[in-house]
Amino acid sequence: MKTSRLIGLLALVTALVCRAEIPLAPGHAVLPYQLAAPASYSLPVVGAAGDGEILTGDNQPKRLHELMGDKLVLLSFIYATCSDVNGCPLATQVLHKISRQLQKQPELAAKLRLLTLSFNPAHDTPDMMRQYGSGFKTGEFDWRFLTTRDEQTLQPILDAYQQNVQKIYDEQGQFTGTFSHLLRVYLIDTDKNIRNIYNVDFLHADTVINDVKTLLAAPNESAAARPAVAENLYQAGDNKQNYQRADYHTRSLALEHRRGQPAKLIEFVKKPPLGLPKLPEPPDNPVTAAKIDLGRKLFYDRRLSFNNTFSCAICHIPEQGFSSNEMATAVGVEGRSVRRNSPSLYNVAYAQLLFHDGRENSLEQQAWGPLLAHNEMGNPSIGHVVDKIKAGADYRGLFEKAFGKGPGMETIGQALASYQRALNSADSPFDRWYFGKQSQALSDAARRGFELFTGKAACGGCHGIGEKSALFTDQKRHNTGIGYAESMLRVPDKQRVQVAPGVFVDVDAKSLQGVAEARANDLGYYEISQNPADRWAYKTPSLRNVALSAPYMHNGSLSSLKDVVEFYNRGGIANENLSPLIKPLGLSDAEIDDLVAFLQALTGGNVEALVSDAFAAPVGDSR
Template structure:
């Protein structure tokens, strides 16, 4: 399937304003692998707000949970020996102290190589219908395989190379035998990691207690923010859905949207043409490498579906613990929640012909943005309250000093035409 003629029509306009994307940053090396402390332990199912039935339904029949499998998965998650040079573990990009993110715009892997995607949290990932920002994996098992063999993440030549490395250690031969009754192998390795990740639920927030009937669990600012969230701020268009039974488990719609995040940095039309052959190949490893290592990352969901309407569309992230998972968006380009709200408030994306129809100027005033931040802060689980307080103070200080995405004129202006050629 070729792209429609409309791509050619907009190509000149996009290329005129889009500079060449910079090469991925190179670092001296990956950060130290985090230790498996208390926040790394499997979570209790007795959390306020945890949906018991949905949690049980998220366990696949072909990979039932067992204590031995979960313990092996946790061990693997924090072990650098899973990578080609023993320097990178799953926890490198998914640190429990940072709500299983890494605090970086984009993650750093073996030999200090940096990709082009921000590390999403693993917390509550068991509820996701798809994994990764572009949904290129359907299950946690599929997701676990790809970073191991990506050259800028763990760098193994293939999954079997990782298995051979681990099988050299008696501790792993014994752990696999105990969990699966057989020697280490690739599929069981992935099953173990996924089993551990399915224990990482995170609820027990002030907002959960508010929904449960405690009117004093959140302050008045957060309450006003919740009203705005469902009304003039239009957040519920993607983060809960405005129907009779909105999904308040993770505040997401399990869909993909083009929200206009810095799309004009990239020559997306030539990239889309180049990507068509790659998508047609059906090679999941090569698509993964394109998403992480190349400028094709900007194409988002298109790398999976090859649909024009999916160009630069990315998965709606959940909002639980969002305060402690900065920076934001698929490329980590926004440092604070105020930056995120400024982006939406101005209806960003004027030169983006694939912009989601719900992105439009909101006309929210500063005190209303503060209320929305207060609401999002109330989604912080109790185990992250200390980090949340520090992070809120840090972000507030940054927001008072610099607001690079604020545009009051556009925020309070009329909804622009999709053919508007104004400044992006």
């Protein structure tokens, strides 16, 4: 069993001797330049680390992601019989150098794991990979040699990491046992984000160790505390920051340049991320992959609005927390005003109350509210929407595949609900610390914030945490005073008006009366129940991913998490229906900052996968 490993080692030695014939990669020699000091530079997120089914050296089935999250990971792809000096032997040699160097730095070594996965499962069995790895492992260093059950199981992993692997055949069409592939090694952080990719020209032990030290320079860094993904993933699609300056240049990301990677959304339904309970599925609409795919297509299709310009995703923007960071209150078709803020759709499958006032309790039924609202998607009737979808050639057969029947009021609502039930996001730094028992997953500030959240600040009264999971909502309605203030307090003499992106002027309120319609009053759940005790009562939202969904409250009146905490610290706004749970908290400025740090640590580890999947969705041809 050791023959293949020895062949690879001998090939490497032979190639090194014949270096005059084969130019060697930089990883074989000493770096000709001095590296920048660790942590003097940053490593932006390149993308999400792919997942898939693998077999360990002792033939145990696991998911690749099970070997990530608790440590930094260096992932390489090899095959045991490779003899290319600048291929698999280079990767194993560089990783071997890293393991040897880190043996002298045990604190650093304890925070890194090497994963080497074969892309030749027919030859590289678990026993073969164990034997192959035994010659490279140094001491007790955490280096695992992996394979897969077969090529079909391997292929999705290769696709996720964009590893193009081709078999080489001889003149008789027989497989030679060799592969053509590009060498890549991936540095993956504890949030399962790829932070660097090393090819032949950049793979060097010193460079990799420097990058590892850079990532570990802030060991408690969480996904919420830094830009969690590529810079353009969490920002306004049309970024108008500094628009008023003469040297303004747009940083907007054109639609055709927004490339994403489809995700297996059904997995977030059947096995919700760490911190979420088992998902309740309605018996009359069990979730399937076909329903999710269809609902996803409908969600991003602009043709579902009356004039073919407006999709669900225009108010629930994926890269803005499936809400809208740019608008305090939503704007519908043809610029028609909507009274309330766009709520986030993360984990909406668990919500027992829907819409801010909680007037609906079923996602299947809720979907029709925005579709038919005059100031949202503007459709005149259910039949109009159904007929439009029936007429779309690209929907032909999709409803029949998903439901066994064509599009109708029931199946359209069920499809949209199925996609929204897949938008489950947890496995946050908090979850890994609290439920996963990973002691280093949460920053010191966030831990202090957790103590405040469950103690002095009394947030847990409405945003509870269970023993095995947490939805961070009591599924009830409360009056905090925000709605009362908006309805009852005097309008200021001057009102701030935005006349261009980033340009505001103060205008006399009287001057606006002739050009602006009076703002509709908002009495919360009272409008549904007609019970005076329900005036200005709105549902308790979940706090998961709350750092992504500013501005806050039903009317978008608080622009930041700090504003929200300071509002509750003051005890809300007094009124006769104020919830008895709302009281002044007496938090210091430092405690407010710690509580915000805790809220920022509730950003799910799979958010990037959901946003990237959204970027890969079709938007519908409105022609």
